[in-house]
Each structure stands twice: as structure tokens, then as C-alpha cells.
Amino acid sequence: MATTTWKRRHIISLVDFTAAEYETVLQTAASFREVLSRGTKKVPALQGQVVTNMFFEASTRTRSSFELAAKRLSADILNFAPGISSLSKGETILDTAKTYLAMGTTIMVIRHEDAGVPTMIAQEMDRLESGVCILNAGDGQHQHPSQALLDIYTITSVLDPEKPRLELLAGKKVAIVGDILHSRVARSNIYSLTAAGAEVHLAGPPTLLPRLFEKFLENEHPGKLFVHWHLEPALENADFVMTLRLQKERMTENLIPSLREYHRLYGITRDRIKLCRPEVKVLHPGPTNRGVEITSDLMDDPKLSLIPQQVTSGVAVRMALLYLIGSSHSQN
Amino acid sequence: MATTTWKRRHIISLVDFTAAEYETVLQTAASFREVLSRGTKKVPALQGQVVTNMFFEASTRTRSSFELAAKRLSADILNFAPGISSLSKGETILDTAKTYLAMGTTIMVIRHEDAGVPTMIAQEMDRLESGVCILNAGDGQHQHPSQALLDIYTITSVLDPEKPRLELLAGKKVAIVGDILHSRVARSNIYSLTAAGAEVHLAGPPTLLPRLFEKFLENEHPGKLFVHWHLEPALENADFVMTLRLQKERMTENLIPSLREYHRLYGITRDRIKLCRPEVKVLHPGPTNRGVEITSDLMDDPKLSLIPQQVTSGVAVRMALLYLIGSSHSQN
Amino acid sequence: MATTTWKRRHIISLVDFTAAEYETVLQTAASFREVLSRGTKKVPALQGQVVTNMFFEASTRTRSSFELAAKRLSADILNFAPGISSLSKGETILDTAKTYLAMGTTIMVIRHEDAGVPTMIAQEMDRLESGVCILNAGDGQHQHPSQALLDIYTITSVLDPEKPRLELLAGKKVAIVGDILHSRVARSNIYSLTAAGAEVHLAGPPTLLPRLFEKFLENEHPGKLFVHWHLEPALENADFVMTLRLQKERMTENLIPSLREYHRLYGITRDRIKLCRPEVKVLHPGPTNRGVEITSDLMDDPKLSLIPQQVTSGVAVRMALLYLIGSSHSQN
Incomplete structure (x- = not known):
């Protein structure tokens, strides 16, 4: 799959997405659509990487879709659920994110009821030169x-x-x-x-x-x-x-x-x-x-x-997004 | 394991279970009991299949037992928890099930406080010619x-x-x-x-x-x-x-x-x-x-x-059930 | 890794930890730290073993850290969450533990708001000659x-x-x-x-x-x-x-x-x-x-x-602890 040209580390908004980026996502998703129709349905692309789902806002389909996409790519998955979390103990969102970074998370999939949270976390991850990739799974009334x-x-x-x-x-x-x-x-x-x-x-x-x-x-x-x-x-x-x-x-x-x-x-x-x-x-x-x-x-x-x-496309497209940013990650 | 004769796609009730079906379940469970006593404890039987646990009603042992059984068969597992779900947003149960179908679910393990929910979902899955298998994990006062x-x-x-x-x-x-x-x-x-x-x-x-x-x-x-x-x-x-x-x-x-x-x-x-x-x-x-x-x-x-x-038999028997219906699935 | 001398089945308190035990933990964690810095990040040490996280008290970092450690060791993981559990139905903690034992759990990671719960479960597991290992993930104001x-x-x-x-x-x-x-x-x-x-x-x-x-x-x-x-x-x-x-x-x-x-x-x-x-x-x-x-x-x-x-050390040290007690388990 053609990832050599992929440069974007975080996918937070489509405001500045280029035509080439759209095409790469469509092509990569089409390849994964084919993988999903095969028997095994798994590729080792993200083996050893940790994808942490941080869903501060409830979601059935998006969370499951990202989880399945990450499994199909052989990543390890951590689920952060705010109900049973340190947030209730007064920890800031950035400190929660930094905790998951320190555990070895390489990709964070973030949903939050407030616009801007994925951007804020991405900026902090970049400031720390962590190499972590952020995928916005819906933030307030901003972007999805x-x-x-x-x-x-x-x-x-x-x-x-x-x-x-x-x-x-x-x-x-x-x-x-x-x-x-x-x-x-x-x-x-x-x-x-x-x-x-x-x-x-x-x-x-x-x-x-x-x-x-x-x-x-x-x-x-x-x-x-x-x-x-x-x-x-x-x-x-x-x-x-x-x-x-x-x-x-x-x-x-x-x-x-x-x-x-x-x-x-x-x-x-x-x-x-x-x-x-x-x-x-x-x-x-x-x-x-x-x-x-x-x-x-x-x-x-x-x-x-x-x-x-x-819904079916959702799994393939999310595999593509995780794969594209995750591979850029491992090149760092 | 002798699955050539297994025809039943959904296991919802024992009302019309045949003697041959009981025997096949007992034999298959006995084989898996042996697998469980070995070192590796895993078989690739359901590799690439997605087992979705849809537990609308709380459960410790049944949910964990099915989850472990599915893991032992190398399936990918999605857990649907009604608390953090679309149901609270007004989605119907059938639409939730169809969402998981579209994601690639091949087996749904369903527990619900109302009798008939697994049957209702099974009928819809058959109407759509989805090939999905339904396993009733307890519905109201009906069957388990x-x-x-x-x-x-x-x-x-x-x-x-x-x-x-x-x-x-x-x-x-x-x-x-x-x-x-x-x-x-x-x-x-x-x-x-x-x-x-x-x-x-x-x-x-x-x-x-x-x-x-x-x-x-x-x-x-x-x-x-x-x-x-x-x-x-x-x-x-x-x-x-x-x-x-x-x-x-x-x-x-x-x-x-x-x-x-x-x-x-x-x-x-x-x-x-x-x-x-x-x-x-x-x-x-x-x-x-x-x-x-x-x-x-x-x-x-x-x-x-x-x-x-x-409890121990539970894991082996549930492996047998998932295996029997899951294999019938892949023959379709 | 030098585990031949490891005798302790449960890690509940450091009161009677020996100098040799501390050294073994430090050395083993250092080895795993190296594994984590490699590409694959996974070792098959606990393949086939079932690690059950029993977190009666909320926790973000400790639960995720143990979960990731167990995944890195290729164990199967069950998560027990008291909210959606049999405890609300009146089951005793010991019966819950015995249920997970009967399912095939080999290591229980236990957090509870009351001091002594991990000890109580460990005593019962020993009385039953189950071979199960207990890891205290924090009990009341006792030990962590x-x-x-x-x-x-x-x-x-x-x-x-x-x-x-x-x-x-x-x-x-x-x-x-x-x-x-x-x-x-x-x-x-x-x-x-x-x-x-x-x-x-x-x-x-x-x-x-x-x-x-x-x-x-x-x-x-x-x-x-x-x-x-x-x-x-x-x-x-x-x-x-x-x-x-x-x-x-x-x-x-x-x-x-x-x-x-x-x-x-x-x-x-x-x-x-x-x-x-x-x-x-x-x-x-x-x-x-x-x-x-x-x-x-x-x-x-x-x-x-x-x-x-x-936080980063946490994953390596918990891998070491699971590995040390888990290997002693398989020698039984």
C-alpha cells in the first residue's frame, strides 16, 4: 500500500486535507476492504503498537469500529472509560493522556464532548516530541x-x-x-x-x-x-x-x-x-x-x-487511517 | 470433531433440540475439555470471525465464560455494553444488531431481560440472509x-x-x-x-x-x-x-x-x-x-x-456451541 | 531470565520480601524493559494462562498497566467490573473468585478498597490447592x-x-x-x-x-x-x-x-x-x-x-511480577 507520501501525524480535521490525502485514504481503505473479505482478516501492520481508545463521550458504533479496526491490524488495545477513571479523582485530561503515552501508547483515538480536546492533546504530544498520533473520533460540534x-x-x-x-x-x-x-x-x-x-x-x-x-x-x-x-x-x-x-x-x-x-x-x-x-x-x-x-x-x-x-466501510476506512498514521509513526 | 451433521444456525431454545444435537454438543465439549487441559489452550477454529457479546442484562459469569470461550477459539470479540451505547440515544435493538452485523459480526451472543429478543434478532438476521448465528445467553424467563x-x-x-x-x-x-x-x-x-x-x-x-x-x-x-x-x-x-x-x-x-x-x-x-x-x-x-x-x-x-x-464445563460447552454454529457459518 | 529461585506464589505485601526477591524483580523488569523497546514487544511466556483483573475499586493507570503487561506476555485477560457483576446479586467475594478459578484463571490481580481482601482470596485459593497466584494491586490502606x-x-x-x-x-x-x-x-x-x-x-x-x-x-x-x-x-x-x-x-x-x-x-x-x-x-x-x-x-x-x-517502569515491573509468579505456577 502506497504510504510513502503520507506525512500527516494527526487526523483531527479535514479543513486542510489535500486531494492527494483523500485519494490515499480511499485507496488504502479499498485495499483493506479486500483484506476483510478474505478468510484471515488480519494483517500484522501495527503489531507491537498500542492503540488507546479515549472515549470521554458515550459511543457504540464508533468505539467498536475503531476497536475492530485496530484488532485487524494486530495492535494492542487499551480502553479508557471515564466512568472508572482518574478523571473523577481530579486528574487533568492532559495528564491522563501523558499517562497512556508513558505506558507505550502510539496512537490515541479520542472522542470528547468539547471541541478542541484532540487538538490540545496533539499539541502536547508534539511538544513532548512523543511521536504519538492522534485520531479525532468526534469532538463537540467541531469535526468527525x-x-x-x-x-x-x-x-x-x-x-x-x-x-x-x-x-x-x-x-x-x-x-x-x-x-x-x-x-x-x-x-x-x-x-x-x-x-x-x-x-x-x-x-x-x-x-x-x-x-x-x-x-x-x-x-x-x-x-x-x-x-x-x-x-x-x-x-x-x-x-x-x-x-x-x-x-x-x-x-x-x-x-x-x-x-x-x-x-x-x-x-x-x-x-x-x-x-x-x-x-x-x-x-x-x-x-x-x-x-x-x-x-x-x-x-x-x-x-x-x-x-x-x-458501517462496513467504517471498519476499512478506520483501518486505513490507523495504518497510515501508524506507519508514519514507525518511520520516526 | 464431527460437525458435518450440524445444521442449526441459532441456539435460542432447547424445545426442539434433537438427541443427535445433544450428543454432538456433549462430544464436542469433551474434545474442547481436553484442549483446555493442554498447554496452549487455543485452537484457530474461529480465526477471523467476530463474536459480539450483547449483554443488555448484567452478568459476571456468563459473559466472562463466553468471552473466554471465544478467545480460546481465536475469534475477535466485541463487547456491547448498553450503558455506554446508542440505546440511550433511542436506537432500536434491531438497529444496534444490524450495526454490529455491518461491522462484520458473525456470531452474536445475546442476553436480555425480555423473553424473545434473541428470536427477534435471529429472524431479522435470517430475513437479511446475513448468515449471522445467534446464541441465546438467557432471555427473560424464557430459555438459557x-x-x-x-x-x-x-x-x-x-x-x-x-x-x-x-x-x-x-x-x-x-x-x-x-x-x-x-x-x-x-x-x-x-x-x-x-x-x-x-x-x-x-x-x-x-x-x-x-x-x-x-x-x-x-x-x-x-x-x-x-x-x-x-x-x-x-x-x-x-x-x-x-x-x-x-x-x-x-x-x-x-x-x-x-x-x-x-x-x-x-x-x-x-x-x-x-x-x-x-x-x-x-x-x-x-x-x-x-x-x-x-x-x-x-x-x-x-x-x-x-x-x-x-463453571469449568461452561467454558468447554460454550466453545462447543460457538464452534458448531460458527463452522456451519463458514460453510455458507 | 533467572526464575529458578522464585518461590513466592502470591505478591500481596512487601513486609517479608527478601533482598534476593527484590533483586530478581529488578533484573527481570530490566529484561522486559528491553523487550518493550524492541519491535515486536511480545513474549509467549504466559500463553494459555488466564489473568483476571478484579478491580473492585476504580483505577485508570493500574488496571491498564496490568492489562498491557499481561497482553505483552501473551496471556488471555478477563476483566471483572463490579458494576455489571454478580456482587450486586449478593454473591460473596470468595464465590466470585472461585467462579473465575473454575473458568481457568491462573493469576488474579486484585484491587479492593478494604485491606486484606487479596490475602483472604489467596488463603482460600491455597486451601483449595488451586495453584492460583494472587497479585495485590492495592488493598485499602494496607499495601500496594x-x-x-x-x-x-x-x-x-x-x-x-x-x-x-x-x-x-x-x-x-x-x-x-x-x-x-x-x-x-x-x-x-x-x-x-x-x-x-x-x-x-x-x-x-x-x-x-x-x-x-x-x-x-x-x-x-x-x-x-x-x-x-x-x-x-x-x-x-x-x-x-x-x-x-x-x-x-x-x-x-x-x-x-x-x-x-x-x-x-x-x-x-x-x-x-x-x-x-x-x-x-x-x-x-x-x-x-x-x-x-x-x-x-x-x-x-x-x-x-x-x-x-x-508509568513506563510500571508496565515492565508488572510484566516481571506476572512472569515470576506465573512461571512458578506452571512448575506446579
Whole structure:
């Protein structure tokens, strides 16, 4: 696998990801997808390395996905669970990270409810010249790069199963629907999709896609991002529709009137999907609220829904990310 | 090991288990018992397979036993803990299961406080033609097949350590004592023991062994099941006595007056055990309330108690179950 | 590695540790330190053995450290977490231990908030002639032997990185500062340091280092232990300073007036450290309350602080302990 050109030690945000980096991730993930379809399913790439999962925020799928990816690469895995940890004894997050560094951790996979924690730890690890690699598994409302990378891998694999690559997305219309304001998944996807040359249409209620945020987005991605407060123009002739999870606490925060009202205005239904191209596919980062973001029957329609493929791609893409940064590590 | 005849993909209940299936489990477990006594203790049988433990209900011994069994077979293991999971975010159980399927899970070991959850997941997995195998690790008051299979393995191993087999139980008298009504362990054991030709005597207070349930049992197992509201006739000349765990919440539900009263009437004591055959053995699925279901000294008497053997057999029997269904999987 | 002379099955306390045992631990840890610096980082020493971590009390670093050590030795690991366990169902600790014994556990690593639990389990395991080895990972205010052994390994490695050995400590002055009364870390370190011939100076407030305790210590270690209620005489010309974690609950127990007051009197600061020898090093078992036991900048000063080295040594020393008792096990 072509890793000779990989230079990035930490994967925290997609803001400055280059086209070459996206391509390397897609190619490497495709190779691992093949490994996973074989009998043995294991490669010795990270043997002797210690991957520590530091999930300060609860997660089923992302934690398990990273854990399985690391196992497939023959790494040793430590799981840090804040419940049974020193944090309750007043230790700082940086000291916790430095403890795991001193134990021999070479890669830290970090999820935290606050934006910036992975960056803060990465800066400290670099300051110490530790060589440790940081993988952001979702930080607050900031970024969730592995999710956006598995999304782009899933989409380009639909377009060419043999050779998923960035250019396949050029000129495609992708709608992202829902709580854009609070979504680290949307934020990461906006960068990867516009980098690939797709036309990205955001749709959501004004409370979750406010005018100020719209201006910011248009400045950052001129001519590639389109913002809508109604669903229909976003769906029209769309090639892909990404629905975002709606946090139920948005109701108590008075940002949406009710789940039912939200579904009536922004839920993906059999009727509305007809506005899209006939071969349209729907994605959702999960976990899904059935009947809120999308109707239950659309979610289960294998011709339409890419949700299972996203989860499967997740393991391959995370193997690729661990492998790429982990190999750069061992070259140091 | 003879697996060519194994056809069953899911082990959820013993209701329709055939004599041939019982024998295959006993033989396969005996082979693994031998593997466990060797130095290396590992076989590559499930290499590359992913066993996901989905324990929605707390458990020490069953979860650890399955985990160790899967490790001994070289499987990769994912642990799903509902506390730190998507369930709290409103995901359905089926969607959680489908997420683990999409990650590459080939065997799901499921415990849930509600009867029927493993069946529901198995049906969905079959509908999706996923090839995934389901192992019921205890569902509500329904079934706990691996426990009954390890019990029958433990008992037949006492009768012939060289070659545990079903026929050894023919004509033996087995007493099952306690909270029959709520016990999935009892329910599974009734099927396996009567299938083996044993005479099964149930004993418990009327609140925990009501007339209606008695009628149901007698219809299902004509001539092989005997129901008693007093302990003595059940113990008389018994070859084996299975005591059941008494849930302390049965008191607040007014089903028993007190633990002390329960022990006075249904506890296994040194005096009462004299009613049984001299070579009688006592079993308990654990965890035990010492001094309630059984006196502390009987529980610790190695001539009488099979409790440690049950736990040890548990690992071998669960290796056998994972191996049998897992191998059928890879043939698909 | 020289294990032929190792006889001790359980490591619960350092009270009766011999000089030969200390030396064997230091040498074995040094060998493993070398293994850890290699590529593969794994040895097959405990293949087929089951190490069960029974942490009844929360812990980040100690649990992870033992887990990684056991993985490096190729053992299978079971984690017992009291939250999701049979203890909540009324099972006794001994029955839990016997369950893990019956599953095939060969080494139990035990942490408990009550002193004596590891001893109690070890006695039961011996009574059953199980051959199981017990490693105390901290019991109440009694002992924490692996911590003291990693401390002495860290210190002697500073004095001679090539060949850490006990005699290097002869005549050195070591100050232990803080809550001596409640500290199992202090209690274990007092035995190892005095055994090595060091002069040990304890310093702490009278409430945390009461007269009665002082008398006891002086009787046990005549001529080697010195007790101070002021920090300065302990620090004067010290070669090493061990700071102890201050539990915040000591305030509500009225044993200290406030963290600030404590820091003013007993905190290690840049000014105070000048009382020590120029090449002085500071240790802390972690997790640290920055600005309480020690100022933040001293803690981060690599010329002064041995805290990261302690964590790194921890993995090597715990590998050594598991290896030494585990090998004695397989000789049985």
C-alpha cells in the first residue's frame, strides 16, 4: 500500500486535507476492504503498537469500529472509560493522556464532548516530541473526520466499486439535511465533498441553520455550497442525500417545536425522495431515530439506503487511517 | 470433531433440540475439555470471525465464560455494553444488531431481560440472509440453553468422565428446586433432562410453581415430569439435585414471605440431602445466596457440590456451541 | 531470565520480601524493559494462562498497566467490573473468585478498597490447592507492592540505567511527603526502601502522621526511618522525594484545613526543592492534583520529575511480577 507520501501525524480535521490525502485514504481503505473479505482478516501492520481508545463521550458504533479496526491490524488495545477513571479523582485530561503515552501508547483515538480536546492533546504530544498520533473520533460540534471519510468512501464506492476515487464526485449534487449547526458530521463532510468537486446543498430549519452560519459557510466554500430553509430545492435532482441525527434535546432547547413537526418539514419520505435522481442513495451516520429524520421503510430499503455500507466501510476506512498514521509513526 | 451433521444456525431454545444435537454438543465439549487441559489452550477454529457479546442484562459469569470461550477459539470479540451505547440515544435493538452485523459480526451472543429478543434478532438476521448465528445467553424467563447444556454435560461427565453421553441419564431422578416459575434455567433444563430420559421432579412453593404452570408442564412432558409443593418427595432417592437462584425481589413481590422461611421449607441441608441416593450431587447455576437455596457447608463440600465443575464445563460447552454454529457459518 | 529461585506464589505485601526477591524483580523488569523497546514487544511466556483483573475499586493507570503487561506476555485477560457483576446479586467475594478459578484463571490481580481482601482470596485459593497466584494491586490502606517495586526500579534505573540493583540505594536519603497514614503506597515503599538500605524521611501534618503511627514505624524499622512534621528537614540533602496523592475527602474529614493550606505547608515548590541535593528527582504515584502536592511546573520539568518514567517502569515491573509468579505456577 502506497504510504510513502503520507506525512500527516494527526487526523483531527479535514479543513486542510489535500486531494492527494483523500485519494490515499480511499485507496488504502479499498485495499483493506479486500483484506476483510478474505478468510484471515488480519494483517500484522501495527503489531507491537498500542492503540488507546479515549472515549470521554458515550459511543457504540464508533468505539467498536475503531476497536475492530485496530484488532485487524494486530495492535494492542487499551480502553479508557471515564466512568472508572482518574478523571473523577481530579486528574487533568492532559495528564491522563501523558499517562497512556508513558505506558507505550502510539496512537490515541479520542472522542470528547468539547471541541478542541484532540487538538490540545496533539499539541502536547508534539511538544513532548512523543511521536504519538492522534485520531479525532468526534469532538463537540467541531469535526468527525473518520465519519466524513467513510461517507466519501461509501459514496465513491457506489459510483465505482472497483476504484473509488475523488473525481467520481465532481459535479454530483449532495444534499445534507437536518441539524447543520450542531453537527460535526456535517462540518467534516462539507470539507470533503466540496474538495471532491461536489455541489453541496444544506437544508434545515432556520434555528439549526442560522443566517450567520450560512454566511460563514459561503465564505469558506464559495460557489460550492448552497443553503436552503426548505427541503425541496435541496433534494431536487440530488445524487446523494445525507440525513443527520436529530438530538432530542434540541426540543427542550426550543430549537425545534416537536419531532413530528420536524419530520413533517424535513423528514425524508417516499414522496419527497422522488424529487431526487432515480438512482439516489441516502446516508445517515447513525444512530437513527426511525420516523424522524427518515421513514422506517426508506431506511430499510436496500436499493436506497447506504446505512449498512457506511458501517462496513467504517471498519476499512478506520483501518486505513490507523495504518497510515501508524506507519508514519514507525518511520520516526 | 464431527460437525458435518450440524445444521442449526441459532441456539435460542432447547424445545426442539434433537438427541443427535445433544450428543454432538456433549462430544464436542469433551474434545474442547481436553484442549483446555493442554498447554496452549487455543485452537484457530474461529480465526477471523467476530463474536459480539450483547449483554443488555448484567452478568459476571456468563459473559466472562463466553468471552473466554471465544478467545480460546481465536475469534475477535466485541463487547456491547448498553450503558455506554446508542440505546440511550433511542436506537432500536434491531438497529444496534444490524450495526454490529455491518461491522462484520458473525456470531452474536445475546442476553436480555425480555423473553424473545434473541428470536427477534435471529429472524431479522435470517430475513437479511446475513448468515449471522445467534446464541441465546438467557432471555427473560424464557430459555438459557447454554446453561442447561453445561448442566447436562457436567452431570453426564460425573456418570462417565471418559464419554459423557445422553443415555447415561436414562432412568435417573433429577430434582429441580426453587423458583421454577421465573427460571429460564429450569425451563431449559426440563427439556434437556426429559429428552435424556431422566425423571424430573420439580419442587417449590405454590406461588413459584402454580397449578396452571404445573398443568402446562405435564402436558408438554407427559409421564416424565413430577411436580411437588414439598421438598421431600422430590429429594427421595434423587441422583442429582439442581437448586435455583432465588431472586431477592420475590419477597417484595409477596411471592415468598422471607429468605429464612424459604430456606426452612426449600433449602438444601445436610439432613435433607440424606433422603437422596448416597452418591447424590448438587448443582446451582450461580450466583448463590449462601444459606438460602443451600447451606454454606454443603455448597463447599467437594464430594457433593458440582458448582465448580459447572463453571469449568461452561467454558468447554460454550466453545462447543460457538464452534458448531460458527463452522456451519463458514460453510455458507 | 533467572526464575529458578522464585518461590513466592502470591505478591500481596512487601513486609517479608527478601533482598534476593527484590533483586530478581529488578533484573527481570530490566529484561522486559528491553523487550518493550524492541519491535515486536511480545513474549509467549504466559500463553494459555488466564489473568483476571478484579478491580473492585476504580483505577485508570493500574488496571491498564496490568492489562498491557499481561497482553505483552501473551496471556488471555478477563476483566471483572463490579458494576455489571454478580456482587450486586449478593454473591460473596470468595464465590466470585472461585467462579473465575473454575473458568481457568491462573493469576488474579486484585484491587479492593478494604485491606486484606487479596490475602483472604489467596488463603482460600491455597486451601483449595488451586495453584492460583494472587497479585495485590492495592488493598485499602494496607499495601500496594507493584507500585513500590516500580518506584524502586525507577529510582535504581536513574542511578544505573544499565543495571538497576538494590545496593545503589544504600545510604541515599529518600523523603516521602504527605498523607502517610492513609497511604498504601507509602506503606509498601517504606519496606522496600529500608530493605535497600536507604534512609527514609517521612513528612506530613500531625493528623496524617500521628505520634502513635510514628512509634509503630520506628519500632518496625529501627534507625532507618525518620519522622517530621515539617517539610524542610525531610527535604534537606534528599536524593529522591516521593510525593503522595492527597485525597480531597481528607478535608471533609477535618484532617487538613484546605488544599491551599496543605500546599503552603507541604507542597513541593521550586524554592523548597533547593534544599535537596542538586541532582534530586521527584516521584508521584499519580493521579496528581497539580498545585497541591507539587507545583505544576516542577511536575512538568523533565530534569526533575520521574513521573512518566514511573508509568513506563510500571508496565515492565508488572510484566516481571506476572512472569515470576506465573512461571512458578506452571512448575506446579
